[in-house]
Structure formats: C-alpha cells, structure tokens
Amino acid sequence: MRVLEKAPAKINLSLDVLHKRKDCFHEVKMIMTTIDLADRVELVDLPFEEIRIVSHNRFVPDDQRNLAYQAAKLLKDRFGIRKGISISITKTIPVAAGLAGGSSDAAATLRGLNRLWNLGLTLDELAELGAEIGSDVSFCVYGGTALATGRGEIIHHIDPPPHCWVVLAKPTIGVSTADVYKNLNINTIKHPDVDGMIAAIEARDYDQICSLMGNVLESVTLTMYPEVGNIKDQMKRFGADAVLMSGSGPTVFGLVQYESRLPRVYNGLRGFCDQVFAVRMLGERNSLD
Ligand SMILES: C[C@](O)(CO)[C@H](O)COP(=O)(O)OP(=O)(O)OC[C@H]1O[C@@H](n2ccc(N)nc2=O)[C@H](O)[C@@H]1O
Numbered sequence: 001m002r003v004l005e006k007a008p009a010k011i012n013l014s015l016d017v018l019h020k021r022k023d024c025f026h027e028v029k030m031i032m033t034t035i036d037l038a039d040r041v042e043l044v045d046l047p048f049e050e051i052r053i054v055s056h057n058r059f060v061p062d063d064q065r066n067l068a069y070q071a072a073k074l075l076k077d078r079f080g081i082r083k084g085i086s087i088s089i090t091k092t093i094p095v096a097a098g099l100a101g102g103s104s105d106a107a108a109t110l111r112g113l114n115r116l117w118n119l120g121l122t123l124d125e126l127a128e129l130g131a132e133i134g135s136d137v138s139f140c141v142y143g144g145t146a147l148a149t150g151r152g153e154i155i156h157h158i159d160p161p162p163h164c165w166v167v168l169a170k171p172t173i174g175v176s177t178a179d180v181y182k183n184l185n186i187n188t189i190k191h192p193d194v195d196g197m198i199a200a201i202e203a204r205d206y207d208q209i210c211s212l213m214g215n216v217l218e219s220v221t222l223t224m225y226p227e228v229g230n231i232k233d234q235m236k237r238f239g240a241d242a243v244l245m246s247g248s249g250p251t252v253f254g255l256v257q258y259e260s261r262l263p264r265v266y267n268g269l270r271g272f273c274d275q276v277f278a279v280r281m282l283g284e285r286n287s288l289d
C-alpha cells in the first residue's frame with residue numbers, strides 16, 4: 001500500500017524565550033502558523049524489515065539522522081511493528097532554514113504510518129510521540145495556527161490569521177538551532193508581546209499583527225550572519241508590510257497583504273537570494289489535506 005502526506009513549513013509570527021530550563025532547553029512562548037510551502041512524503045510498504053529513506057536532496061540525510069526515519073523507528077519500537085517502510089521525501093522546504101522542514105517530514109511520517117499501519121492513534125497521541133523527536137514536531141502534527149509553550153511541544157490552537165501572502169528568502173547558509181539558543185543572552189532580551197499577537201490574530205487585525213511581529217532569536221542570528229539583516233532591509237525596501245526572521249533562521253519572511261504588491265517584493269529579492277518563495281499563509285488546521 002501507498003500513503004501520501006503533505007508536510008508544510010511553519011513560520012513563527014512571534015517567538016519569546018522566558019528562561020533556560022534545567023534540561024538545557026529553553027522555555028518558549030511562540031505563535032506558529034503553517035504556510036503553503038510543503039514537502040511531499042510518500043510511504044510505501046517494503047517486503048522486508050527496513051526503514052529506507054529516499055531523497056534526492058544532498059543536504060538531507062538518508063539514515064537514522066533523518067527525522068522521518070526517527071518517526072518510523074519510534075512507531076515501530078513503541079507498537080512492536082515488524083514491517084518495513086520506504087519513505088520518499090520530495091523536498092521543497094529549504095533545509096536548516098528555520099522553517100521546520102525536517103520536523104514536518106517527521107510529523108507527516110507519523111500521520112501517514114498511523115494510517116498505513118492502522119494504529120488508530122489520535123492527533124494528540126501523535127503529537128505527544130512527536131515531542132520525543134523534536135520540539136517543533138508536535139505543532140507540525142496538527143498544522144494550523146497555535147500558541148506553543150514549554151520547549152515548544154505544548155500546543156494551544158488559536159484562530160488562523162487573516163489571509164495574506166508570505167515572501168520567504170533564505171540566504172545560502174544553514175543555521176544550527178542549538179548554537180542560536182546557546183548564544184542567546186537571556187538578560188538582554190526585548191520580549192515581544194505574544195498575548196497581544198494572539199488578540200490581534202483573533203481580531204483579524206492585519207496591521208496590528210504586522211506591528212507586533214517579533215523574534216528574540218533574531219538578534220543572535222543577525223550577529224552571527226549579518227547577511228540576514230541585509231535581506232530584512234531589502235525586503236522592507238521592496239515593500240513588504242512587516243519582516244521577520246523565522247525560528248532560529250536564517251530564512252527571512254515578509255507579509256504582503258495585496259497581491260498587486262507581491263511581484264515587486266518577490267522579484268526584488270530574487271536579485272539577492274537563490275531561494276525565494278511567494279506563498280499563501282495557510283493557518284487553518286485542515287490545511288494538511
Ligand atoms: C527555533 C524553533 O524552530 C522555533 O519554532 C524551535 O524552538 C526549535 O525546534 P527544533 O528544531 O525542533 O529543536 P530541537 O530539535 O528540539 O532542539 C535542538 C536544540 O535547540 C535547543 N533548543 C530547542 C528548543 C528549545 N525550546 N530550547 C532549546 O534550547 C537545544 O539546544 C536543542 O538541543
């Protein structure tokens with residue numbers, strides 16, 4: 001049998017860090033939403049017991065380092081599944097970009113294998129398993145729009161933001177999430193108004209959403225990679241309504257309300273960056289279909 005799952009990227013509209021925890025993770029409070037930029041994950045039964053990763057992207061590991069591999073292994077071990085599986089990942093989401101590409105592939109694998117192997121698990125149960133793979137995986141199991149707390153794995157669903165366009169530009173560097181958190185100075189953080197962002201989303205107040213966007217990891221990555229700041233400046237200059245780095249970076253995204261303004265931002269950025277995308281904000285929980 002064969003199962004196909006869509007694995008969309010996320011952006012963080014607001015990302016705050018509250019403190020460093022005893023387990024070395026950071027306590028976060030952030031607003032995540034899915035966008036219409038997705039990998040495709042295809043799961044096909046194998047006649048022998050092996051987890052095989054097929055990907056034609058040279059930056060994607062094809063062994064146990066792949067988060068989709070880890071998702072399949074977790075389900076096999078936890079539920080005693082003695083079957084083999086081929087996981088083909090068609091990458092569209094740039095790798096090590098701050099867009100949760102690997103996490104979304106893992107989440108898609110959890111959802112797809114739940115169907116293929118008739119495990120009967122709920123999304124809440126899959127999200128709990130996902131947290132064992134990585135902090136962003138739980139959100140990716142559901143998609144939609146959420147306030148994420150804890151180390152990112154405690155998900156509170158909220159309304160989707162109003163429809164708009166998202167332009168993404170990724171410089172040709174990959175960023176290590178662990179390094180960015182390690183270099184964050186908790187004492188000098190300027191905290192974004194995450195509660196205000198939730199209120200703005202629920203009021204569908206696009207201008208207020210734009211004015212409240214903030215990410216405390218941005219200054220860390222900008223110091224390590226000044227080109228991220230240049231891309232932010234260019235995106236603003238070409239007319240995006242609001243501009244922010246996603247997650248630990250280095251991808252920068254800009255919100256654009258009117259389609260007529262989109263070509264100028266998109267084409268302008270193409271002059272600076274190889275990887276530029278213009279996509280819709282999804283934000284709805286049924287956007288995985
Ligand atoms: C930056 C974000 O993408 C925002 O959505 C996430 O917070 C990171 O999520 P992720 O990539 O799934 O992160 P994980 O794979 O769980 O952790 C990678 C590393 O990042 C650091 N890390 C991650 C999440 C968190 N709340 N605190 C941390 O300090 C830890 O050093 C950890 O070893």
Ligand SMILES: Nc1ncnc2c1ncn2[C@@H]1O[C@H](COP(=O)(O)OP(=O)(O)OP(=O)(O)O)[C@@H](O)[C@H]1O
Pocket residue numbers: 059060061065066067068089094095096097098099100101102103105106136174175177247248249
């Ligand atoms: N399925 C996968 N797709 C891409 N990278 C993967 C995958 N599985 C493991 N990786 C490894 O994970 C690293 C981070 O890649 P990923 O694209 O998930 O980063 P990210 O978007 O910054 O994640 P996040 O936003 O959750 O911090 C890569 O360098 C790669 O070696």
